[in-house]
Structure formats: structure tokens, C-alpha cells
Amino acid sequence: MFRTTLTLTTLLATIPLHAADKAPPLPDYPVAQVADHTYVIHGPLEVPTAQNQGFMNNPAWVVTPGGVVVIDPGSSVQTGEMVLRAIRKQTDAPIIALLNTHVHGDHWLGNQAFTELNAQIPIYAHPRMIELVEQGTGHSWVDSMLRMTEGATAGTEVHGPTIAINDGDQVELGGWQFQFHHIGGAHTDNDVMIAVPEESLLFAGDNVSNGRLIRMDDGTFVGNVATLRQIAETLEVAHVVPGHGLSADETIITAYADLLERIYLKVKALRAEGLSDFEMKAQVVAELPEYQGWNDFDGGLGKLISLAYLEAEAREFE
């Protein structure tokens, strides 16, 4: 009797619970063609919620002559599977590589859907991202996503990048060149922007956002602006895919650099006049008339002002 009970309990604890652990799939989202062979699913302009099931980035893929290269397949196994379904509606070509723009989990936890298909698929990222994931950052992101979505990303596991790419590296994937740019610390200390000359296109990651303020907790205003000024000066592309918001032409690079620069310089000037961060908002808003229609502009700006204030303070002693 004792033995039977034990066996039953063991079975219940392993098989059925594991299957039930995975949250339901995402609905299919519309796919936008942004260049001749490049597609993007522009995610909701929100933070992760139960309703959007954590999906709020811009997963993308390039159909090269030799197969499909996937960039930032989203925040969960469910998002990755949604991206995979969209690719499979278009083509049966092999999926040959994953590229991750930076360590924030909304961009890469969807890797899992592709590694479950092919455990050997190469996943490229900046070496610092690989290091951070090895140190456990991925697990923190899995936990945050679960919490923010109230369990809608359940079943997601850490499948981090495997191949390090540095600034200036060029990798041939499917017969086309993919060029990697990491000019310095920007949105994080591990961003890579990926240029695809064949498509005259840049995947900017979160170094560029279009239509939504995004977190700057792991980056610097000065670094992000410097990176964007340099890439705008040295690279000519017809299409830019931002980390969040709609893809467009290269003017969104400068528009985002201008936004960050104006916030930073105004905060720095007001700080020099003796104002505290919480006293500045109206004056900073007045500097940014073109951006006030951005999603959650009012809610997001206070946090950015505080971060700009701390950065200005830190740089005073450099």
C-alpha cells in the first residue's frame, strides 16, 4: 500500500504537473514586411502584462538565400512559438541562426522555441551578454516576466546565446553579411546593432525606440546618444528596426538621440540651478513637444529624469 501511494505521488509530481506548467499560446500578430526579405512583428507599446502575455518587443527575421536568421524572438517561449508559426506560414527554409541584441529578457527568452527545434542552432550576442546570462541574469528575467504577466509566460526557460560577437565583426549567414556594431555602453553595456547591407537595414535593438519611452536603468544617456550619433554618421541605411515601436527610415536614429540628449541636457542644466529631479518635469516636458504623443510619455518621463539626474551628478566628478 505504501509503495503504491509513493509511486502515484511521484507520477503526479512529475508528469502531469510539468505539462500543466506551460501557459497557453499567444494569438498570432500581424507581420510587417520592412525590406525585400525582412519581416517584423511590431509588438505592443506596453510593459509586460497578463493581457499582452509579456509580448512587447519587435521580433524579426531575414530570409537569406541560405535560410532564415531570427533577431530577438521575444520575451517567452510562447512569443518565440508565435514567431516560429509566422515564419513557417511564409517559408519552409531552415532556420540557421538567432541574433540577440542585448540582455533584457523581453528580447531573447523566446530563443527557447528555436532551440527546442534545433539544440545546435547558433545564437550570437555580445560577450558581456553571454557573461551576464551565465551569471544568472536570465533566471531573473524569467522570474520578472512571470510576475509581470501573472504567469502568462510559464514554461519559459533560459536558452542563452552561445557565440560572442564584437564591434566590427562581420558574419556570413545564409550567404549574406551581417555586421555587428557595439560602439560603447549605450542602452546597456552589451548592445549590438546589426546591419544587413543586402537589405540596407539596421536592427538597432533598444539603442533606438520609436513611439515609446523605454527603460534606461542599465544604460547611460551620454553613451546612448554618442552611439547613435556615430552610427548615424558612419552608416547609411534605408530601413531601421527599433527595439520597440514601428520600423521606419534612418531618421528615427537621430530622433531618439535628440530625445535622450534633450532630456539629459535640460536635467543637467536645471540641476546646476539647484532644482531636485521631482521639481523639473514641467520644464523638461516643454523641451520635448514632438514626443508628447509617445506611449506613456507622461508616466515614463519621471523615471528618466531621475536617471538623468543621477548620471549628471556622477559625471560631475569625472
Ligand SMILES: [Zn+2]
Ligand atoms: Zn532593453
